[in-house]
Amino acid sequence: MYLKLFVFMTLACISLVSQSEELKPEYFSLRPEVEKAYGYIHAVKIGNDVKISGAVSMNDDGSPTAVGDIEQQMINVYADLQKVLEHYELGFSNVIVENVFTTDMAAFLEVSGDYRNKIYKGEFPTGSWLEVKGLALPEFMIEIELEAYSPH
Template sequence: MNTTPTSAVTSVMPSQLPAGPAERTVYSYGVRAGDDLHISGMVAFDSEANIVGEGDIEAQTEQVFRNLQAVVEEAGGTINDIVSTTTYLTNVADAPVISAARARYFTGAVLPTHTVIGVAALARPQFLLEISAVAYLGPR
């Protein structure tokens, strides 16, 4: 049962994600504001801040989805509580790989919205994608 007041705003920082990048660039992996969870753009970092799958869009996509899942679960939800995603791709031709991962991870009755944006670069040249999300953690 969610006992968080709707006016509460809290940071969500799962132990499965590296603290260093968030500390250096001054952000939270997630921010819960009442029943809403805003998830920062997830990239292919493992728990030690190593980049997973350099040059491999499939490996990076799997890591990104694991990181999204870690944030929403730390906040008390499931990946199917995600209601909206924004995907940033350095090569929009990779969109089918992301769509295939979405089909594996998002299996709820209501699928999240999905926006894809092609970008020239992300925070590090090794990153091929980044996905931010919003989840609803209120009553079902």
């Protein structure tokens, strides 16, 4: 009986150790110096879940790009999000939540439909779209955060 209990406890411990190793966070920085300056990390994968911080239209030094052009800002944001997804060997088909924050919802709705239909070829993700008074810098008109499911 003690041998069975010992074997059971040993297997349980091995299982817990392997699960904890699986759930070790895997962090990814798209722009490490900018992220450090603002105090965030662009993405983290824990198990099968990938959380991606809100992306805005910026260059590698953190300066806003496409100022005043919400369509180009949206395209730039999705391009950055794609880079993060690709780091984890994922695509937009793996996205399960998309939250959009914009300073001009009417303008976003005008430009987003066709573009989003191109990147989300299957089902659209769940999510929320919110019009906000402002984002991190006044030049930013749109910010999008994602959650994705990783099968590997």
